Amino acid sequence: xxxxxxxPLTPELxxxxxNLAAGLFGLDAWVKEPAKxxxxxxxxxxxxxxxxxxPTDLAVIPFFENLLRxxxxxxxxxxRWGTVAADPLRYSPLPNPTAWRKNRGLADVPKFGxxxxxxxxxxxxxxxxxxxxxxxxxxxxxxxxxxxxxQKVGPVDWAAxxxxxxxxxxxxxxxxxxxxxxxxxxxxxxxxxxxMLGMRSPAPEQWKxxxxxxxxxxxxxGNEYKREDASVAVKAFEKLAGLSN
Amino acid sequence: xxxADFVIVGSSGGGGTISWxxxxxxxxxxxxxxxxxxxxxxxxxxxxxLDKKGNVEAESLKYNPYPHDEYRFRLERPDPKRRLRGEYxxxxxxxxxxxxxxxxxxTASVLGGGSIIWGTWSFRALPIDxxxxxxxxxxxxxDKLEKEWxxxxxxxxxxxxxMEPFYNVAETLLAVSGDRDAVTTAVKDSAWYQEFxxxxxxxxxxxxxxxxxxxxxxxxxTPVGDFFWQGAAAAGYHPVPLPSGxxxxxxxxxxxxxxxxxxxxxxxxxxxxxxxxAQKIWSDRVRSACNLCxxxxxxxxxGKEGPKSGxxxxxxKELRDLHNAEIVTNAKAYEIIYDARTRRATGVRYLDxxxxxxxxxxVQRGKHVVVSCGAVQSARLLLMSGPSAGLxxxxxxxxxxxxxxxxxxxxxxxxxxxxxxILHGEFGxxxxxxxxxxxxxxxxxxxxxxxxxxxxxxxxxxxxKKNPLENADGKLRGKSLIQRPLLTAMEAYNRTLEVRxxxxxxxxxxxxxDLDPVYVDEYGFPVARITRNFGPNEQLMFQLVESKxxxxxxxxxxxxxxxxxxxxxxxxxxxxxxxxxxxxxCRMGDDPATSVVDRNCRLHDxxxxxxxxxxxxxxxxxxxxxxxxxANALRVGTWIVEQSKRGKGLD
Numbered sequence: 068x069x070x071x072x073x074x075p076l077t078p079e080l081x082x083x084x085x086n087l088a089a090g091l092f093g094l095d096a097w098v099k100e101p102a103k104x105x106x107x108x109x110x111x112x113x114x115x116x117x118x119x120x121x122p123t124d125l126a127v128i129p130f131f132e133n134l135l136r137x138x139x140x141x142x143x144x145x146x147r148w149g150t151v152a153a154d155p156l157r158y159s160p161l162p163n164p165t166a167w168r169k170n171r172g173l174a175d176v177p178k179f180g181x182x183x184x185x186x187x188x189x190x191x192x193x194x195x196x197x198x199x200x201x202x203x204x205x206x207x208x209x210x211x212x213x214x215x216x217x218q219k220v221g222p223v224d225w226a227a228x229x230x231x232x233x234x235x236x237x238x239x240x241x242x243x244x245x246x247x248x249x250x251x252x253x254x255x256x257x258x259x260x261x262x263m264l265g266m267r268s269p270a271p272e273q274w275k276x277x278x279x280x281x282x283x284x285x286x287x288x289g290n291e292y293k294r295e296d297a298s299v300a301v302k303a304f305e306k307l308a309g310l311s312n
Numbered sequence: 313x314x315x316a317d318f319v320i321v322g323s324s325g326g327g328g329t330i331s332w333x334x335x336x337x338x339x340x341x342x343x344x345x346x347x348x349x350x351x352x353x354x355x356x357x358x359x360x361x362l363d364k365k366g367n368v369e370a371e372s373l374k375y376n377p378y379p380h381d382e383y384r385f386r387l388e389r390p391d392p393k394r395r396l397r398g399e400y401x402x403x404x405x406x407x408x409x410x411x412x413x414x415x416x417x418x419t420a421s422v423l424g425g426g427s428i429i430w431g432t433w434s435f436r437a438l439p440i441d442x443x444x445x446x447x448x449x450x451x452x453x454x455d456k457l458e459k460e461w462x463x464x465x466x467x468x469x470x471x472x473x474x475m476e477p478f479y480n481v482a483e484t485l486l487a488v489s490g491d492r493d494a495v496t497t498a499v500k501d502s503a504w505y506q507e508f509x510x511x512x513x514x515x516x517x518x519x520x521x522x523x524x525x526x527x528x529x530x531x532x533x534t535p536v537g538d539f540f541w542q543g544a545a546a547a548g549y550h551p552v553p554l555p556s557g558x559x560x561x562x563x564x565x566x567x568x569x570x571x572x573x574x575x576x577x578x579x580x581x582x583x584x585x586x587x588x589x590a591q592k593i594w595s596d597r598v599r600s601a602c603n604l605c606x607x608x609x610x611x612x613x614x615g616k617e618g619p620k621s622g623x624x625x626x627x628x629k630e631l632r633d634l635h636n637a638e639i640v641t642n643a644k645a646y647e648i649i650y651d652a653r654t655r656r657a658t659g660v661r662y663l664d665x666x667x668x669x670x671x672x673x674x675v676q677r678g679k680h681v682v683v684s685c686g687a688v689q690s691a692r693l694l695l696m697s698g699p700s701a702g703l704x705x706x707x708x709x710x711x712x713x714x715x716x717x718x719x720x721x722x723x724x725x726x727x728x729x730x731x732x733x734i735l736h737g738e739f740g741x742x743x744x745x746x747x748x749x750x751x752x753x754x755x756x757x758x759x760x761x762x763x764x765x766x767x768x769x770x771x772x773x774x775x776x777k778k779n780p781l782e783n784a785d786g787k788l789r790g791k792s793l794i795q796r797p798l799l800t801a802m803e804a805y806n807r808t809l810e811v812r813x814x815x816x817x818x819x820x821x822x823x824x825x826d827l828d829p830v831y832v833d834e835y836g837f838p839v840a841r842i843t844r845n846f847g848p849n850e851q852l853m854f855q856l857v858e859s860k861x862x863x864x865x866x867x868x869x870x871x872x873x874x875x876x877x878x879x880x881x882x883x884x885x886x887x888x889x890x891x892x893x894x895x896x897x898c899r900m901g902d903d904p905a906t907s908v909v910d911r912n913c914r915l916h917d918x919x920x921x922x923x924x925x926x927x928x929x930x931x932x933x934x935x936x937x938x939x940x941x942x943a944n945a946l947r948v949g950t951w952i953v954e955q956s957k958r959g960k961g962l963d
Contacts (some may be wrong), residue, residue, distance in 0.1 A: 093795045104732035104803065144390075144397070147669065151398070151834055159836030160646070160663060160673045168838070170700045177832045180413030180839075184400030188389040226795060233794055249792070256794055257785050264781040265383045283733025283806045284780050288380035291603035292739060294562040297532040300736040304535035307734060309871050310542055 080207060081128050083214050088122035088259045090225025095120040098281055106280045113277050125277060126270035127262035134258060135200045141188060145196035148181055155179045192245040206251040212239040313638050316342040319660045319678035321645045324425025325941040326925035327684030328623025332630050333949035335637035337585055342676050344643040344662055347421035350393060351612050351624060353378050379612035386610060386782040393429055394418040397668060398834025401688060402841045403888045411828055411841045417890040419686040423641055424624030426892045427938065431609035432557040432620060433743050434488040435935035436479045439472040439518025444931050450511045453765055461848040463818045464713065466930045469902050469911040472518025475943055477581040480524045482943035484571035486621040487599060489528035490555035496521055498550035504752035504766050524578045527571040528560040535735045536809045537744025540774030543864040549749040554773055556741060557621035558602045566599040583950040584957050595630060606778060608741035642666040646837055648681050648921060650698035657681045657921045663835060680962060684925040687714065687894035691825040692840040704915035709908045711826045713819035713896035715932035718850060718885035722812040723861045725880045728873065731807045737776035746773040750813060751934055753856045762852055769853055770815035770934020772861060777808050811864050813857055816934040818849050825897050844887055854884045895937060898927035913948045920962060924948060
């Protein structure tokens with residue numbers, strides 16, 4: 068399995084990730100719950116008889132591959148932040164920043180705190196800013212080992228596998244590994260959510276908004292409404308709340 | 313431009329407004345904005361990916377999906393809109409604690425500043441806000457607030473009457489939608505107003521009956537706004553449509569010039585600038601009506617003709633027509649150049665961070681400097697400039713009296729499953745209806761010496777939940793939810809709304825911004841350190857307002873829809889939840905010993921430097937500061953023009 072930039076995920080890894088995404092969310096069981104909210108539009112392809120609704124329908128893995136590519140610059144930023152952390156005044160434009168600091172009563176030894184400030188997305192165990200592609204590259208062999216072990220004893224229960232990863236409970240992914248499996252699965256689930264709710268996935272138009280439609284969320288890129296739409300919605304609310312006849 | 317008359321650092325409601333006025337009056341103006349012009353892609357025509365008809369001739373060319381990406385605008389790091397990539401602040405809760413880097417206290421770092429991503433809640437302050445000291449003296453509470461509790465509560469050096477004509481014009485620039493009569497009536501019907509009206513000073517504090525209509529009709533009521541409206545009315549409160557800086561949906565478009573004309577006709581501000589006709593003052597641009605798309609607060613409005621108000625679609629746009637004005641983006645100011653011999657600023661040194669790995673040092677010379685970076689960054693810039701103690705800081709006042717409002721204070725109600733898909737949080741911006749009932753709250757809760765008295769709080773406003781991805785990501789990361797529990801949380805979010813109290817945190821000298829002694833940014837400059845804690849007034853507020861906020865839900869409890877304990881949660885303010893409402897830090901006052909700028913927002917000790925953002929606020933109100941910031945920028949700009957026309961120097 069390879070996940071270098073510009074080198075797409077292997078078919079094998081794509082399959083694993085599609086299955087893991089399915090196990091993370093359980094979309095099919097959710098939309099088939101009898102008591103679940105029913106969207107007003109009944110003509111929804113993911114609810115079609117015989118269809119099993121999974122994140123694969125939403126093209127989350129092609130989206131994920133694009134995300135790996137477009138966020139790869141974080142590795143360069145990590146190098147930069149490492150340089151600044153080692154020498155926080157290195158890029159100062161002041162002619163003598165040490166003297167300038169002394170004159171203002173500031174500490175002799177400055178620090179660069181960008182990572183604890185939270186203005187970076189991912190870090191490694193040492194606190195270095197890394198890109199998604201670097202983060203996941205550490206995970207693929209471990210994930211492969213977990214899946215491989217389960218495949219040897221029968222069909223994989225992907226929901227159970229997802230739970231085990233979340234709980235750092237997969238023996239093939241030792242708790243001492245970096246990153247631990249929980250960190251991996253949370254990041255992966257986060258990226259899947261972006262694919263499913265962010266509406267940037269390459270899925271066909273109606274499918275892009277499937278999860279939002281199932282949640283009763285109507286905002287989407289390009290939407291627009293009129294005053295009358297708000298008025299109709301207010302009336303529906305008042306009727307349901309017993310505020311009007 | 314080699315030497316500008318005014319170098320203006322920052323482009324939001326303060327800097328963006330005064331830069332236009334000064335340039336329009338003929339001064340040579342350079343605006344330095346540290347961020348990019350994030351909205352520039354919206355000026356490019358792109359095919360609408362949603363248009364299946366292949367019709368690229370008309371509407372499809374107007375749509376750009378870029379600003380409708382919830383991840384990019386709510387989650388992405390480095391944050392593309394608030395912080396430059398290597399920037400941060402530090403926070404501590406007392407002077408005795410060590411400060412640590414945190415993710416708060418940034419307003420937008422883009423052209424247009426906070427006015428491009430603000431929530432558009434467009435209140436003008438009330439007359440009492442300018443006379444809070446007088447008020448508490450009249451009620452006998454001032455000694456407790458100041459001597460016992462440690463606050464410093466001044467009256468504003470300027471009066472409501474001085475501000476009023478500028479409020480009118482500011483509302484036209486911001487295309488505020490609303491119902492003036494309803495707002496006035498709601499204020500007057502509030503219990504605190506009824507109580508205070510008998511005080512001698514009260515009627516002289518200012519005009520409590522403004523009759524200049526809002527320039528736009530009220531924004532449509534949404535289900536979330538209606539939830540609050542019905543509940544508040546049933547509780548005996550007085551709800552009104554939230555005044556909003558949006559061109560009202562369904563209107564044929566907004567002609568700023570015509571509205572300025574009405575404002576001038578109604579109550580023309582003094583000064584030669586305002587003697588001009590509206591045709592001379594403003595172009596014939598027409599702004600388009602809001603289409604209720606729902607990507608407002610924290611997002612760029614994608615409407616090219618500016619349905620959502622902010623400096624970029626109004627004053628900055630007008631400024632770009634002028635040959636004597638220049639806007640420089642990616643210009644990170646790090647020093648106001650100061651000549652100690654003459655006690656004057658001579659310009660601004662900045663980094664051109666267009667290529668942030670290889671920044672270039674630049675100098676913009678100027679006869680005057682206007683600082684408008686937000687109250688945190690303005691204080692930082694002053695403290696990094698001039699003498700070792702900082703520019704304008706002869707009396708150790710810069711950075712003090714920082715105020716941030718009580719963010720996080722409010723109730724959250726989650727309706728039962730039958731309301732799935734009913735609230736339609738997508739309509740318009742986050743706020744919709746509001747009430748002044750809690751502008752002051754009576755202590756009918758405690759048995760202490762605060763009982764029976766009225767204490768300062770703020771407006772309460774209905775607030776929709778609009779960001780399902782951000783919520784889901786938070787539940788995943790914060791509570792490790794996956795599978796059905798995560799989907800359950802996502803479902804509940806759709807049925808949830810808030811009633812937020814934008815309450816005042818009263819000014820205290822120890823709540824301040826200074827230079828962090830240890831932490832630096834990417835370019836080795838000390839970051840801003842924020843020291844903040846809640847005082848007794850804020851702690852009291854947390855006790856007093858819960859029952860008043862919960863009353864909004866009583867109607868729904870009676871109908872069996874909500875259960876207070878199970879479905880409605882009360883949240884106190886969070887001390888390090890610091891956002892766009894940044895005030896104080898460069899207090900305006902007549903006494904240099906206790907303030908930083910004079911009544912015209914000039915530094916007492918360097919009078920060719922102005923501070924024009926919310927930093928100058930002596931007190932913080934209990935409402936969004938944008939309208940007051942714009943109005944004050946107009947007031948100060950007008951004063952500058954007048955001084956110049958009379959041949960009087962500014963220093």
